[in-house]
Amino acid sequence: MIDATSIRERFCARAFVVDDAFATALQLTLALEKPLLIEGPAGVGKTESAKVLADVLETRLIRLQCYEGLDAMAALYEWNYTRQMLHARLTEAGALSLDEREAQIFSEKFLLKRPLLEAITEEQSPVLLIDEVDRADEAFEAFLLEVLAEWQVTIPELGTIRAKRKPHVIVTSNRTRELSDALRRRCLFLWVPYPSLAQEIEILRVRMPGLSERLARQIARVMQALRGLPLQKPPGVAESLDWALALMSLHREHLDARTMEQTLGCVLKVYEDRGVLATHRTILDPAMEDGAPAGEPGGRSLDPDFGIGSVSTPRH
Amino acid sequence: MYPFASVPENLAAFCARLRQAYGFRIGSGELHDAARALEIVGLSDERAVRHALRPVVSGTLDEARVFDRAFTEFFFPPLAVDRAVADATREAGPAPRVADSTAPGSGLDATAASDAGAARSRDVPIASFDAIADEPSELTHVARSSYSPLDADGTDEAPLLPAADAAWRAAARSLVRRLQLSLSRRWRSARRGRRFDLRRTLRASLQTGGEPLAAKWLRRSERAPQFVLLVDGSRSMGPDALAALRAGVALATATARLEVFTFSTALQRITGDVRRAAAGDRRHITILPHAWGGGTSIGLCLSAFVRRFGARMLGHRTVVVIASDGLDVGEPELLRDTMREVYRRSAAVVWLNPCLDTPGYEPTASGMRAARPYITTLSSVTDAASLARLARVVRTRA
Numbered sequence: 001m002i003d004a005t006s007i008r009e010r011f012c013a014r015a016f017v018v019d020d021a022f023a024t025a026l027q028l029t030l031a032l033e034k035p036l037l038i039e040g041p042a043g044v045g046k047t048e049s050a051k052v053l054a055d056v057l058e059t060r061l062i063r064l065q066c067y068e069g070l071d072a073m074a075a076l077y078e079w080n081y082t083r084q085m086l087h088a089r090l091t092e093a094g095a096l097s098l099d100e101r102e103a104q105i106f107s108e109k110f111l112l113k114r115p116l117l118e119a120i121t122e123e124q125s126p127v128l129l130i131d132e133v134d135r136a137d138e139a140f141e142a143f144l145l146e147v148l149a150e151w152q153v154t155i156p157e158l159g160t161i162r163a164k165r166k167p168h169v170i171v172t173s174n175r176t177r178e179l180s181d182a183l184r185r186r187c188l189f190l191w192v193p194y195p196s197l198a199q200e201i202e203i204l205r206v207r208m209p210g211l212s213e214r215l216a217r218q219i220a221r222v223m224q225a226l227r228g229l230p231l232q233k234p235p236g237v238a239e240s241l242d243w244a245l246a247l248m249s250l251h252r253e254h255l256d257a258r259t260m261e262q263t264l265g266c267v268l269k270v271y272e273d274r275g276v277l278a279t280h281r282t283i284l285d286p287a288m289e290d291g292a293p294a295g296e297p298g299g300r301s302l303d304p305d306f307g308i309g310s311v312s313t314p315r316h
Numbered sequence: 317m318y319p320f321a322s323v324p325e326n327l328a329a330f331c332a333r334l335r336q337a338y339g340f341r342i343g344s345g346e347l348h349d350a351a352r353a354l355e356i357v358g359l360s361d362e363r364a365v366r367h368a369l370r371p372v373v374s375g376t377l378d379e380a381r382v383f384d385r386a387f388t389e390f391f392f393p394p395l396a397v398d399r400a401v402a403d404a405t406r407e408a409g410p411a412p413r414v415a416d417s418t419a420p421g422s423g424l425d426a427t428a429a430s431d432a433g434a435a436r437s438r439d440v441p442i443a444s445f446d447a448i449a450d451e452p453s454e455l456t457h458v459a460r461s462s463y464s465p466l467d468a469d470g471t472d473e474a475p476l477l478p479a480a481d482a483a484w485r486a487a488a489r490s491l492v493r494r495l496q497l498s499l500s501r502r503w504r505s506a507r508r509g510r511r512f513d514l515r516r517t518l519r520a521s522l523q524t525g526g527e528p529l530a531a532k533w534l535r536r537s538e539r540a541p542q543f544v545l546l547v548d549g550s551r552s553m554g555p556d557a558l559a560a561l562r563a564g565v566a567l568a569t570a571t572a573r574l575e576v577f578t579f580s581t582a583l584q585r586i587t588g589d590v591r592r593a594a595a596g597d598r599r600h601i602t603i604l605p606h607a608w609g610g611g612t613s614i615g616l617c618l619s620a621f622v623r624r625f626g627a628r629m630l631g632h633r634t635v636v637v638i639a640s641d642g643l644d645v646g647e648p649e650l651l652r653d654t655m656r657e658v659y660r661r662s663a664a665v666v667w668l669n670p671c672l673d674t675p676g677y678e679p680t681a682s683g684m685r686a687a688r689p690y691i692t693t694l695s696s697v698t699d700a701a702s703l704a705r706l707a708r709v710v711r712t713r714a
Contacts, residue, residue, distance in 0.1 A: 071502065189374050
């Protein structure tokens, strides 16, 4: 059994900064064997956390990426029909009886395992990442519930396959649609907000070892300020890291207005947001200045609700 | 220090409190998990206990937010609670009395108080973040100026949700049907279709001795439109707001994909009430004075909607229906910018303006002028016939 502190340490060693709430939630997921539903704005490391968890537990990561139109077959299993047909034709002249041939055709050899079945049949508990579950239809969500509750899958031709080891499940959602209460009740719930100023500096430090302290502080402050603006797509941690990398490759030691202008594309991904920033230019001034970060009220705990999951929806 | 002597009792009482006062869905399963979670993290560190209980008992962001307040309120009642109560007062009207929390386990007598609490926690008006952060005083001021054009005695400000008769329901059904959207990404089995379904064909061939005689096909079904109805409940709308609500109730009988909000100076989500009304439950809804019977700031409320719910409710299959007379006291720029965003992120924007029925009316009020370029259909709905007419003229951009 791993406790929260050691989870924190091990995650940190893999360059992923988690806070106490996150670590405790992971600990409980492992201990209670319940799925963990992680919600939060885009780019705070929801998906990444599953990858790191698999690495920490030294087990496989099986990922089920949800999308509109995903159906049970694509998630669970499919028979390899073409191969079955070929096999049937080729063994037509053989001496085997009909029953034997049928048993051959519907054996595991011809079964294409999709992520859910794969997770169930794994010898060592894998980490099953069900990514962006809000993108799948309601019908798929209902099906998912059944699998998550029973951990068994019935294939008519083969019988019921029961999980040898329960997978550790992480479900992520960007809140592009409301998830059903039933799914929420099956899971532990964790809201991952944007990091506080201190956390963001820490993340930059851990992920970008070459980054100067001063630049890290400036980037983190500008990010905090930007997330306070009414942007359509507020920048996440992923954007901070991209930006830091961009500034490092440009050999910039600190952030000034001109550099900011040149590299704005790393941070703001919607054209209209540039206009919003232009009208609120002044709020960035204190962030650009280089001061000690101590006592800065950057903590954004659970409260602010900016741009939750403002994932750009596909347009025509 | 704690309300009860033993940990399980405290835990059970706390969960009961969350369930009754804040509408958490905590069953025996969650209680069991909560107890196990405490067993795992131990009781030595208060923060660890919070971190352990929060994921177990809460299921949504709103619940996770309420949790911390409720936790403090329950386990550290008199002193630490001051600030939380102050926050609650600002957000949710009158604060829950601290006295309630000292006797949470005594089920029956607490029920009345907790019902009121539940109503409060569910129906917190959704003011824009700016309004709360920058001008709290103004907001509270607005909140007090409650006036209802619909109830003469003024004791009960909430309107009775109107029922929708057969004509309304038929009109709503035709509206849902007429809205043509693009095809879904999901392939479904069908008698005729565009794609050959090898799997089902082979499966069906088992019935015919392994000879695939009947071909099976797949086709993509049409996307069902999703509706967001925003009803202006301000004074100037008068009874026309009720007609819009009636249209909402009728729509709720025709489709499950409907969200309803009212707004006047703040936004309130009333989807649940409308659905219940559509199911035949006649009742007064708890609409807060911010969202009914005050002045209008359409821009502010609309932008609050986009920011809080936009990600979940706007999309390329969403039809946004705004019922308002466009008499806005806010800045036209804000309304224009917000309308542009709503337009960009939806399949159609329908504006129902009751004034359109007035002969000689031109949509020239500053609010209407700002919104006009981003409206796909401008119409009015006063009765079932006009809703049916809307069904004939409405278009989507899909």
